[in-house]
Amino acid sequence: MFxxxxxxxxxxxxxxxMGATGVALARNLLHAALCLLSTLVGTAxxxxxxxxxFLGVAQLLVYGGGILVLxxxxxxxxxxxxxxxxxxxxxxRERFLRGLTLLAAGAASLALAVLITxxxxxxxxxxxxxxxxxxxxxxxxxxxxxxxxxxxxxxxALIGAMRLSRPxxxxx
Amino acid sequence: MIGLSxxxxxxxxxxxxxxxTIATRRNAVGRLMGVALLVNAAGINLVAFxxxxxxxxxxxxxxxxxxxxxxxxxxxxxxxxxAVGAQPPxxxxxxxxx
Numbered sequence: 001m002f003x004x005x006x007x008x009x010x011x012x013x014x015x016x017x018m019g020a021t022g023v024a025l026a027r028n029l030l031h032a033a034l035c036l037l038s039t040l041v042g043t044a045x046x047x048x049x050x051x052x053x054f055l056g057v058a059q060l061l062v063y064g065g066g067i068l069v070l071x072x073x074x075x076x077x078x079x080x081x082x083x084x085x086x087x088x089x090x091x092x093r094e095r096f097l098r099g100l101t102l103l104a105a106g107a108a109s110l111a112l113a114v115l116i117t118x119x120x121x122x123x124x125x126x127x128x129x130x131x132x133x134x135x136x137x138x139x140x141x142x143x144x145x146x147x148x149x150x151x152x153x154x155x156x157a158l159i160g161a162m163r164l165s166r167p168x169x170x171x172x
Numbered sequence: 173m174i175g176l177s178x179x180x181x182x183x184x185x186x187x188x189x190x191x192x193t194i195a196t197r198r199n200a201v202g203r204l205m206g207v208a209l210l211v212n213a214a215g216i217n218l219v220a221f222x223x224x225x226x227x228x229x230x231x232x233x234x235x236x237x238x239x240x241x242x243x244x245x246x247x248x249x250x251x252x253x254x255a256v257g258a259q260p261p262x263x264x265x266x267x268x269x270x
Binding site: 126157 | 176184187188190193199204209215216220224225240248254255257
């Protein structure tokens with residue numbers, strides 16, 4: 001029926017999309033964060049599928065290990081994780097708007113899928129080779145300036161986050 | 173045979189789901205999760221074109237830069253949410269400064 005690589009792709013795609021559906025529709029924010037984990041791991045798997053080995057591992061470390069934990073902390077720090085409460089008077093209109101948004105999302109996905117499958121792309125035969133050494137070379141040669149600037153961006157964000165989360169200094 | 177368009181469809185649906193999350197969530201953290209979905213969709217797109225289109229690494233390099241931007245953006249957003257949530261009556265002071 002399916003070749004093994006096709007089966008792997010469909011399993012990873014299902015993991016990504018089911019997780020994303022959970023993120024979009026789960027009532028409880030904690031459940032949404034756990035669904036986000038499935039999406040992130042599936043995306044890392046898709047990267048590995050496309051031969052981007054370093055990127056897949058970096059995705060797992062940065063997203064799965066860093067960003068997701070940060071989001072989970074944010075969810076747990078905010079007291080209300082339940083979003084189900086709607087005001088009683090606008091309930092019917094609320095539900096109608098929600099259905100309309102879901103319908104628009106489905107139509108947009110369908111239109112994009114049709115567009116993508118019809119569009120002609122100039123393709124070359126993909127090659128699978130280890131990428132880590134070539135990535136390191138590229139970062140230290142042609143992308144040296146963006147690489148250094150990105151470290152400055154990270155430092156600035158770090159200092160900004162520390163300044164923001166510190167309690168405001170008391171005026172003497 | 174799995175080709176470029178398969179990955180593009182996955183990325184398009186992921187992007188739409190991210191937009192849906194941003195549109196329907198009320199909570200700032202929930203919207204941040206939607207932004208994470210959008211960033212992932214963009215990354216899949218870039219890596220797919222880099223793999224099937226040219227055979228060069230440019231898409232992967234840009235995805236790494238995107239990863240970095242997403243990390244610093246999430247860090248700052250969580251810090252802002254924490255700072256605003258810690259002092260609800262006077263959230264304006266955060267913008268105006270001490």
